[in-house]
Every structure is written in structure tokens, then in C-alpha cells.
Amino acid sequence: MIPQEIIRRKRDGDELDAADIRSFVAALAAGRLSEGQIGAFAMAVWFKGMSRAEIVALTLAMADSGDRLQWADIDRPIADKHSTGGVGDNVSLMLAPIAAACGLAVPMISGRGLGHTGGTLDKLESIPGYRITPDADLFHKVVKEAGCAIIGQTGTLAPADGRLYAVRDVTATVDSIPLITASILSKKLAAGLETLVLDVKVGNGAFMADRGQAEILAQSLVEVANGAGVKTSALITDMNQPLADSAGNAVEMRNCLDFLVGRKRDTRLDIVVLAFAAEMLVKSGIAASPDEAEGMARQALSSGKAAEVFARMVSMLGGPADLIENPDRYLVRAPVEKPVLAARSGWLSACDARGVGLSVIDLGGGRRHPSDRIDHRVGFSELLPLGTRVTAGEPIALVHAADEAAAERAAAALAMHYRITDDKPETTPVIAGLV
Structure with a gap:
């Protein structure tokens, strides 16, 4: 199995057979592929997709790349x-x-x-x-x-x-x-x-x-x-x-x-x-x-x-x-806690949730690189839900940060991730469907 050949074929939109997928996954599990090859394969799949047969083959190959757990002695549904x-x-x-x-x-x-x-x-x-x-x-x-x-x-x-x-x-x-x-x-x-x-x-x-x-x-x-x-x-x-x-x-x-x-x-x-x-x-x-x-x-x-x-x-x-x-004895708090204040009165009507997640990463609560260490103390709490009526200067969240400068940046960013309007927004059901 030549990894770059499999990557090329997927890059060009070909359908990979199960044997090729198993070989690629076996090399992945054994550490015989570079991060560049893994990333290139992932990007090729991102652009070209996979057929249902390819997805099944990839799933089974990865499941079989290690042990399978057994629960025969447990009399509860797993x-x-x-x-x-x-x-x-x-x-x-x-x-x-x-x-x-x-x-x-x-x-x-x-x-x-x-x-x-x-x-x-x-x-x-x-x-x-x-x-x-x-x-x-x-x-x-x-x-x-x-x-x-x-x-x-x-x-x-x-x-x-x-x-x-x-x-x-x-x-x-x-x-x-x-x-x-x-x-x-x-x-x-x-x-x-x-x-x-x-x-x-x-x-x-x-x-x-x-x-x-x-x-x-x-x-x-x-x-x-x-x-x-x-x-x-x-x-x-x-x-x-x-x-x-x-x-x-x-x-x-x-x-x-x-x-x-x-x-x-x-x-x-x-x-x-x-x-x-x-x-x-x-x-x-x-x-x-x-x-x-x-x-x-x-x-x-x-x-x-x-x-x-x-x-x-x-x-x-x-x-x-x-x-x-x-x-409180075990969950360490961040040294700086800063409220995020509503810039105006009105209704919290929209939120950039992805932006909130990225702001947690900016605080140190997530990774930019696989080897990054996480600061478990940081993040946001007391986030008000959409549809809440707020008054200018009222807290809409609390920032937990490692220092004052980080808290200031995060508070400014979080305020930008929420939109406040004069009209009450329509409520969106949290459960949208069942498959």
C-alpha cells in the first residue's frame, strides 16, 4: 500500500475499495503515516466525500484497529x-x-x-x-x-x-x-x-x-x-x-x-x-x-x-x-472574574455561538495545536439565554480569565457575539427533529 497513491485517488474523486481503506487505516494505527499524509487524506475526503460503502469500510476498519470491549457479565442493557x-x-x-x-x-x-x-x-x-x-x-x-x-x-x-x-x-x-x-x-x-x-x-x-x-x-x-x-x-x-x-x-x-x-x-x-x-x-x-x-x-x-x-x-x-x-475545594477558579455588560436595553435576540466557543479558546480553554495545554479555569458563566430582556449596564455573562488583559479582551469579544434588539425574538425549539 502506497499512502500517497490512496490520497491521490481520493483527491481525484475515485471510490476507494475496502481493502485500500483497511490498509490505510492499519498504517494510520501503526504510526506509519506522517501528519501531512493524514491531513491530506482528511482534506481529500472533505472535498470529495465518500460513498456509503466507503464510510462503512472506514468505520469498520477504525473499529477493528484495536480491541473490542465485551460486557457479557453485566446484566444491564449496554x-x-x-x-x-x-x-x-x-x-x-x-x-x-x-x-x-x-x-x-x-x-x-x-x-x-x-x-x-x-x-x-x-x-x-x-x-x-x-x-x-x-x-x-x-x-x-x-x-x-x-x-x-x-x-x-x-x-x-x-x-x-x-x-x-x-x-x-x-x-x-x-x-x-x-x-x-x-x-x-x-x-x-x-x-x-x-x-x-x-x-x-x-x-x-x-x-x-x-x-x-x-x-x-x-x-x-x-x-x-x-x-x-x-x-x-x-x-x-x-x-x-x-x-x-x-x-x-x-x-x-x-x-x-x-x-x-x-x-x-x-x-x-x-x-x-x-x-x-x-x-x-x-x-x-x-x-x-x-x-x-x-x-x-x-x-x-x-x-x-x-x-x-x-x-x-x-x-x-x-x-x-x-x-x-x-x-469549591477541587474545581479551581480563575484569578479574574469580570462581568460582561449589556451595551443597551432590549432583548437578547441572536448569538454567534461559534464565536463564543472561539473566545473560550482565546482565553486558553481550548487548543490551537494538538500539543497545547488547556487552562481549565477559564471560560464564561451566567450566560443569559436568548429571549431575555436586559437593561443597559446589566451583566449578560461572567468572564473567567487568567489575567485582567485577557478578561478585558474576552468581555469585549463576548459582547460582540450577542445582538440586542427592541423586539422580542421568536423562540426556537431546542429539539428540532428525530431520525
């Missing part, structure tokens, strides 16, 4: 959820323990931030001691005993995707339907899932800004996953503003803890978390209807059982056992 990426999207952090509290086993393989979007692993790393790459035995033990475990890809789980994922992040090739499909599903197939629910984001803060493209991606993911034997559905959700009222790492972890203990309710985030919990429970056969499933999820929250599951998961994976009771 289920998971995955998001295509957004801003202020910390759904997974709450959803996994809720689903586990309702009777599912959730081995959640998550990723780092891609482009302007935040990463579940980066948020979890704001917890001191939390092991995002435990060995296989510990991962299995946590899923079996706690009910869920949220970890990153180990070197033996879809290793080809791990290397491709990092290069896509810094080569403007994230928003490719074939690459997104193969990346997400290779990890999920390798994780040994029975059921999968997908969150396909659409809007200016998503990789799919167009509703039609989001539906194409959702259809691709659902068809490939179901074809591989995993019961799969997808919800299309709005990403024209941050989903939570926080965007960053430690600030989103605080948001998660507030949600689990009942300090955050009746928000757009609440709607999405409960909808995905219901879809997972119905798909897995735990509940007979969405209404029954949502009731189970609400009970898991109100009883404190979901919070207990999360606390046990964190403790078993090396984090502090009292994180939920004492978040």
Missing part, C-alpha cells in the same frame, strides 16, 4: 449517547449517571474539544485525580459497579481514530460527514454497545450549520450504526446559542454538579438531557414510552440517585469522593 459537538454542551456529564441510575450500563467513550467546540474529557480533567484513560479492567469494574464510566480512548480502543481525530482538529477538516460518521461510530462499535442515541447539532455553533446537512449526517450515522447491529436513533438539536449557561471546562463541570443536585432546572439544557435519557431508556427496553422514561429520569434526579452514581464514578476513577459536596 447503551450510550454521543454529540457531534457544541458550545456549552455538557449533556453527557449528567446523562450518563441518570441513565445508569435508571438501569442502563453506560460505557461512554468521549473525546476532547474539536475546533470551536468543547470536549467532555477536557471538562473531566478539571477534576483533580480523575483518570480519563484507565486500564480495561478498571473501566469494566466502574461500569459494572457504578453503572457508568466516562473515559477517553485508550491506545487499544480504535487507535486509528485517535490519531485522525487530533489531526482533523487542526486542519479544518472536522465538518466532514464521512469523517464524523466513522470517528463517532468506530469508537461506539469498539465499545460493544447494544443501543446508541446521537445528538446531531445544527446552527451557527455546530459543525452542521444547515438543517439539511444535519439531517444528512444524522441519517448517515443512524444507517451505518443500525447496519452494524447497534440500535440507533438521532435527535437533531439547536446550537444557535450555548446550550448551558456556561462555556469552558471547570465552569461547565460546576454546571453539571448544580444540575445533578437540583440547583439548575427548567432550562434548554434540562429539556435536552431529559429527552436523551428518555430515548435511551425506551430504545433499550427499560421504559415502554417516552413519558414513562422521562418520569424515571426525573425521579433519578430528584431522589439524588443520579448524583450518587456520578460521585461513585468519579471516586472509582481517582477523583475526590466528596466532589459534589465540596466543589
